[in-house]
Amino acid sequence: MKFAIRSKGDQASNALADTMQRYLFDYKFINDEEEPDIVISVGGDGTLLHAFHRYYDRLDKTAFVGVHTGHLGFYADWLPSEVEKLVNAIVKTPFQVVEYPLLEVIIRYSDGTRETQHLAMNEATVKSLDGTLVIDVEIRGEYFETFRGDGLCISTPSGSTAYNKALGGAIIHPSIEAIQVAEMASINNRVFRTVGSPLVLPKHHTCVLRPIKDKRLQITIDHLTFVKEHVKSIQCRVANQKVRFVRFRPFPFWKRVRDSFVADQ
Numbered sequence: 001m002k003f004a005i006r007s008k009g010d011q012a013s014n015a016l017a018d019t020m021q022r023y024l025f026d027y028k029f030i031n032d033e034e035e036p037d038i039v040i041s042v043g044g045d046g047t048l049l050h051a052f053h054r055y056y057d058r059l060d061k062t063a064f065v066g067v068h069t070g071h072l073g074f075y076a077d078w079l080p081s082e083v084e085k086l087v088n089a090i091v092k093t094p095f096q097v098v099e100y101p102l103l104e105v106i107i108r109y110s111d112g113t114r115e116t117q118h119l120a121m122n123e124a125t126v127k128s129l130d131g132t133l134v135i136d137v138e139i140r141g142e143y144f145e146t147f148r149g150d151g152l153c154i155s156t157p158s159g160s161t162a163y164n165k166a167l168g169g170a171i172i173h174p175s176i177e178a179i180q181v182a183e184m185a186s187i188n189n190r191v192f193r194t195v196g197s198p199l200v201l202p203k204h205h206t207c208v209l210r211p212i213k214d215k216r217l218q219i220t221i222d223h224l225t226f227v228k229e230h231v232k233s234i235q236c237r238v239a240n241q242k243v244r245f246v247r248f249r250p251f252p253f254w255k256r257v258r259d260s261f262v263a264d265q
């Protein structure tokens, strides 16, 4: 079995990563940074996002597991005190995998630049660099609305607890193959109107955003930020690919939601 460990880079995460590496070497596991079967992320959800983007061209061959050295995470849900148990599980149990849906984003350009394709594990956001974002929203090939405001956030179910939640979006169970479109401060008055509620789209519905006047857009894909010019359209839909997480014990999603946002520590 080939593994890679990605650390957040702080002292505690590096020390834990070293310990796990030593354990895995004891069991004759092979460290392979290029083609790992399993990627262990040590840090937080942000660390796992980075790990996902490092290996996103081999999602069907690599499974992820996350240890958190700070607060409980949605992707990083193993405690530092549990790493011995985790390594034992990795080396002794044929691991089970749970799959979470991803967001596919295709950006097309009006100046002949080749389209670019991206995968997000949390979300994509679109903002204008030149004041209010004005963008047509098309759903399933039909004009839906013209959005005016700070921006739009299109999230995956597992990303619904991140930026989307801060925008008043719903938390969606990752077994539901869907994407969610949430508004950032839309302008709503007698002249301009948007639906005002987050929209949850099923797998077979595509959302296309067509900028009306914006010259320069700021587009984020998870933690990555791009400035794009001459954007003709941004197509968003549930991706065909999924991200795979190694599961050695049940940790129900709603329990993670409760422990993260509701329960006293």
Ligand code: NAP
Pocket (backbone or CB within 6 Å): 043, 044, 045, 046, 047, 049, 070, 071, 072, 073, 074, 075, 076, 122, 123, 158, 159, 160, 161, 162, 163, 164, 166, 221, 222, 223
């Ligand atoms: P960051 O700004 O350093 O951290 C953002 C926070 O979001 C961290 O506390 C991170 O947890 C947490 N997080 C990441 N994925 C999550 C998930 N699926 N559910 C719940 N919390 C999650 O940025 P980063 O670490 O590079 O992460 C990028 C993410 O930041 C973006 O994908 C976006 O979702 C999020 N973000 C949120 C807001 C907001 O809430 N207003 C604004 C911008 C970006 P850890 O501490 O465990 O790493």
